[in-house]
Amino acid sequence: MRIQCTINRKTQDLEIDPSMRLLDILRNQFGLMGTKEGCGVGECGACTVIVNGKAVNSCLMLGSQMQGKEIITVEGLEISGEYDLLQQKFVEHGAVQCGYCTGGMIMSAKALLMTNSHLTEREIRRALEGNLCRCTGYSKIIAAVKDAAETKEKRLK
Amino acid sequence: MSRFSVYVPSSMDELAEKIRQANPSTKILAGGTDLLVSLKYGEIAPDEIIDLSALDCLRMIEEDSEYLTIGSMVTFSELEYNPLIRCHANCLYEASLHIGSTQIRNMATIGGNIANAAPAADSVAALLSLNAELLFLDREGNKWSSLDDFLFQKVYSVSQPTRVIQAIRFRKPPRGSRSAFSKLGLRSSVTISQLILSGVTTIEPYTRVIENAKVVLGAVGPRSFVDKSTSDWLKGQIADNLLKTSLTERLSHTITAAIPNRTSMPYKRIAISGLVDNIFDQLFLIEER
Numbered sequence: 120m121r122i123q124c125t126i127n128r129k130t131q132d133l134e135i136d137p138s139m140r141l142l143d144i145l146r147n148q149f150g151l152m153g154t155k156e157g158c159g160v161g162e163c164g165a166c167t168v169i170v171n172g173k174a175v176n177s178c179l180m181l182g183s184q185m186q187g188k189e190i191i192t193v194e195g196l197e198i199s200g201e202y203d204l205l206q207q208k209f210v211e212h213g214a215v216q217c218g219y220c221t222g223g224m225i226m227s228a229k230a231l232l233m234t235n236s237h238l239t240e241r242e243i244r245r246a247l248e249g250n251l252c253r254c255t256g257y258s259k260i261i262a263a264v265k266d267a268a269e270t271k272e273k274r275l276k
Numbered sequence: 277m278s279r280f281s282v283y284v285p286s287s288m289d290e291l292a293e294k295i296r297q298a299n300p301s302t303k304i305l306a307g308g309t310d311l312l313v314s315l316k317y318g319e320i321a322p323d324e325i326i327d328l329s330a331l332d333c334l335r336m337i338e339e340d341s342e343y344l345t346i347g348s349m350v351t352f353s354e355l356e357y358n359p360l361i362r363c364h365a366n367c368l369y370e371a372s373l374h375i376g377s378t379q380i381r382n383m384a385t386i387g388g389n390i391a392n393a394a395p396a397a398d399s400v401a402a403l404l405s406l407n408a409e410l411l412f413l414d415r416e417g418n419k420w421s422s423l424d425d426f427l428f429q430k431v432y433s434v435s436q437p438t439r440v441i442q443a444i445r446f447r448k449p450p451r452g453s454r455s456a457f458s459k460l461g462l463r464s465s466v467t468i469s470q471l472i473l474s475g476v477t478t479i480e481p482y483t484r485v486i487e488n489a490k491v492v493l494g495a496v497g498p499r500s501f502v503d504k505s506t507s508d509w510l511k512g513q514i515a516d517n518l519l520k521t522s523l524t525e526r527l528s529h530t531i532t533a534a535i536p537n538r539t540s541m542p543y544k545r546i547a548i549s550g551l552v553d554n555i556f557d558q559l560f561l562i563e564e565r
Contacts, residue, residue, distance in 0.1 A: 120282060137282035137325075140312065160313045161380055162466075173353065173382040179312045180383065181305060183282040183327045227378065248465045249377020 124185045126151075127195030135182040142166045142177040144185070145192055153193035153222040157251070164250030167223035168192050174230035176249075193222040196229065205229055205267045212263040216254035224250045228264045236272040240265065278321040286330045288413070291440065294326055296415050298438035302326060306349060306388035309380050326440075334387070334442065337361065345445040348387025352376075352399070355386065364448045366558075367455035367474045371402040374459060377466045387441040390423070393430040393499065396469040400427070401494035402457050404502060405474040406446040414439035427499045452487070453478040454562070456555035459494075460547055469495045471544050473527070473551040477559045479515045486513050486560075493527065496534050496544060503530045515560040524552045 120137040123130070126149065135144055145151045145168070154177055157165030161176040168177045169191040196203035205225050208214075215221050224247065231238070231246040243264045244257075252260065282305075285291040303322040305311055314320045328334060334349035337358050344364050346355070355361050355372040362369050375381055375389070375398050389399045390410065400423070408423045415438075423444075449455065455476040461467030472494030478487045489510035494500035506526040513519060528545040535541045 136279075138277060138279045140277075159316050161309055161376075164377065164379060167379055170382075174379050175383050176309075176379045178316075179308050179380075181282065181308060181312065181325070181327065183284050183325075184305075184308065184329045186284065186330065230378075245465070246378050249379045 120183060122182060122185050124187060125189045127191060135185075137181070137183050139182045140178055141168070141170075141180040141182060141185055141190070144182050145177060145190075151192045151194050155219055155222060157219065157223075162249075162251070163220070163223075164227060164247075165220055165223040167226040167250065169226055169230050169233075172230065172233060174227045174246075174249075191226070191229075193225055196225070203229065204270060205232065205264070208263040208267040208270070209260070212259045212266065214255060214259040214263040220250060220252040220254075224252065224260060228267070231264070232268060232271060236268050236275060238265065238268045243268070277315045278318070280322050280325055282325045282327050284327045284330050288331065288333060288442075291326070291328070291331065292413060292417070295413060295438050295440065298326070299323065300438070302438050304328065304391070304438075304440055306391070307351060307383040307385040308388075309376070309384040310388060310392045310394075328440070339364070339448065342447055343445045344448050345443050346386055347443055348390075348441045349385050350387075352381040352384050352386070352389075353378075356381065365402070365406055365446070365455060367402040367405055367457040367476060368399065370457035371398040371459075371474070374398065374465065386444060390426070390444070391441055393427060395498050395500075396472065396495040397500070398457070398459060398469055398472060398494070401472045401474040401492045401500040402455075403444060403446065404500050405455065405476045405490045405492040406449070407490065408444050408446040410441050411443040411445070412439045413442045418442065420445075424502070427501075431498045449476055450478055452481055454559055456558035458551040458554035460551060470540070471495050471547055471551060472500065473548065473555060474500075475555060475559050477510070477515070479560070481563070484515045486510050486515050491527070493530065493534070493548075496531050501534075503527060506530060517561070519560060520552060520556050523556070524549045527552065 123132050145154050155165040157163035159178045161179045166178040170188050301322045302324045305325050305327040334347040336347045338345050352372040352375045409420050457474045459469040460471040474492045477489045489507050491503045491507050527548045531545045
């Protein structure tokens with residue numbers, strides 16, 4: 120099956136096995152390993168990517184559904200060697216331990232920040248409720264996202 | 277996962293033609309949040325999947341003087357943020373808020389949630405309380421059918437040809453109406469419903485007489501259902517605080533009768549009081565429109 124889409128701002132015209140998931144195509148065809156398979160059934164969020172501006176579970180998306188979409192993975196956040204603000208804040212706040220959830224967690228937060236900058240803790244928790252972390256206890260993750268939102272808001276003023 | 281081919285129709289005519297040719301193992305892909313789980317677990321092994329993602333005509337939410345119509349590919353995120361849904365179908369809005377996670381709501385569709393017809397399907401309970409109808413596309417063309425009939429056929433495995441839910445519609449509740457939805461799960465969010473209560477009421481503003489009521493229970497047995505006895509009893513009652521105790525008792529009795537032998541029954545027949553507490557004011561006391 121032939122698919123046209125954009126992955127990390129690069130236009131793609133590719134042949135895919137239609138029974139592959141977006142997760143499989145990103146990892147196996149593009150070598151984008153930042154998107155992880157945790158549960159494979161849309162419960163852990165480790166596979167979260169952004170499609171047309173919205174956070175989705177790439178383990179629940181078939182390759183055919185990629186047609187015409189703009190897809191961003193965690194690798195696409197870095198621009199010209201500079202980490203995204205969210206990535207910087209995750210590092211500053213120590214919001215990463217084993218790192219397995221981190222890619223998905225950052226992508227859910229990124230999708231939230233793409234449309235909002237003035238955020239309450241409740242809104243951040245709601246946006247991240249589909250991302251599980253067994254290491255950090257979430258506090259530092261929430262703090263990192265809140266800091267990123269506040270920094271973004273200050274920069275916009 | 278098994279291997280299969282995927283057909284992506286780009287028009288309703290193409291879809292109709294494909295459905296005419298479909299074999300019994302063909303599956304329909306809407307959002308994918310149920311189908312891909314079934315594929316992963318090997319519960320299904322289709323030869324072919326029909327992917328509806330290119331059909332933008334199924335993504336609309338429209339109103340006319342009588343009906344609100346929702347395309348089957350509308351996602352729960354889209355329902356959550358649509359002002360028409362907030363205005364005319366608060367119970368569906370509230371159900372949409374609590375389905376899955378943000379990622380799931382961005383992908384899962386109202387048509388897929390109905391077609392999957394899980395006993396704990398949240399939108400189904402809300403839509404039943406709105407008397408929703410479904411527009412099906414099958415080999416013979418388009419046909420409207422009540423959601424209630426569809427659920428009956430699903431539970432009793434009445435054999436159906438390959439068909440697609442194209443749209444969902446319901447009459448806009450009249451002035452003086454209000455609706456509400458509440459669910460109980462093991463977690464406060466991202467949780468499968470253990471018990472659902474959804475209701476629509478129409479109350480005369482001056483006399484406070486309940487002119488119409490429809491109360492639906494979900495996750496009680498194999499499908500959501502209208503509690504007809506409680507709904508009929510409510511009509512003609514005065515909407516005030518005194519109703520709450522009797523309403524709770526009646527719903528508890530309905531649950532006991534519906535699932536008498538289930539181990540969850542003793543829990544659910546008590547837990548219903550919490551859901552009544554959650555939505556009672558919205559349904560009977562607070563002016564919604």
